[in-house]
Amino acid sequence: MQFVFDLDGTICFKGKPISERLLCALEGLIEAGHEVVFASARPIRDMLPVVDQRFHQLLFIGGNGSLISQAGKRLPGEAFTAEQISKILELITAYQGTYLIDSEWDYAYTGASDHPILNNVDPLKLAKKVPVESLNTIVKILILSSVNMERLFAELAALELVVHQYSRENVLDLSPQNIHKWSALQKAGLQAKQFIAFGNDANDISMFQAALYSVRIGDHAELGPYATASIAVEGDYEGAIIEKIEQLSKAYAL
Structure with missing residues (x-):
């Protein structure tokens, strides 16, 4: 069985790497003959x-x-078209937005110097921070602030884009049309109802819909209707996640 794991808020928490105890649980899956996939x-x-x-x-x-x-x-990644980028940047300028814009490796950033997102951006210094005009392709956009985030969201949602609004962080997450976790999993060879998914947010809905069994970590309301089971982020929640992994490993033993 293939096990697909989101990262932040699912198996790694507070911006820290996956804990050793969870890594051991993932190794246990592989030793049992399962395949582990990360989707973030x-x-x-x-x-x-x-x-x-x-x-x-x-x-x-x-x-x-x-x-x-x-x-x-x-x-090769799935990128926005030049026309889409032009329109997105026009809207960002109109609504005085700040952003983190990613190419396949390098990135452009205009947010605050102390924004929490920077804790997760290129901590190993593998890439370059460059002006957005220097990015050859653009595959992902996070809008971090705006004078009117709700109005900006509405105008972006009217374009042919995938737009996720993360209310807890108050950011907008943009991807090219028809690009989501399940589309990439399909491209990589996974088949519907042939994998188990773990996730915690709205951007996991596409793979939850296609999964044989899905586990929601936390209480995100939009994800709830698509989850087979849920694990609350309270007490020893890592222990509860490990217990669920081990349970599913045995239930779907090869």
Whole structure:
């Protein structure tokens, strides 16, 4: 069985790498003959620091489906068109927005110097921070602030884009049309109802819909209707996640 894991808020918490106890649970899955896949909103560049190096050859889905890395090799990403970028930047300017914009590796950033998002951006200094005009392709956009975030969201949602609004962080997350975690998983060879998914937010809905069994970590309301089971982020929640992983490993033993 293939097990697909979101990262932040699902198996890594507070911006820290996946804990050793959870890494051991993932190793247990592999030893039992299962396949482990990581699928995150982070670009591949920012997934690597929170996933131990011994897992870096596994399948990574980054940028909410716009980036794929397999066996340590990055596949060509799904990018916005030049016309889309022009319109998005026009709206960002009109609403005085600040952003984190990712290419397949490098990035542009105009947010505050102390914004919490920077804790997760290129901590290993693998990429370059450059002006947005210098990015050859753009695969993911996070809008961090605006004078009118709700109005900006409405105008962006009217374009042919995938737009997620994260109310807790008050940011907008943009991906190219029809690009999401499930589209990338399909591109990588996964089949509907042939995998188990763990996630915590609205950007996990696409893969929850396609999963045989899905586990919501936390209480995100939009994700709830698509979850087979939920684990509250309270008490020893890592222990509860490990228990669920071990339970599903046995239930779907090869």
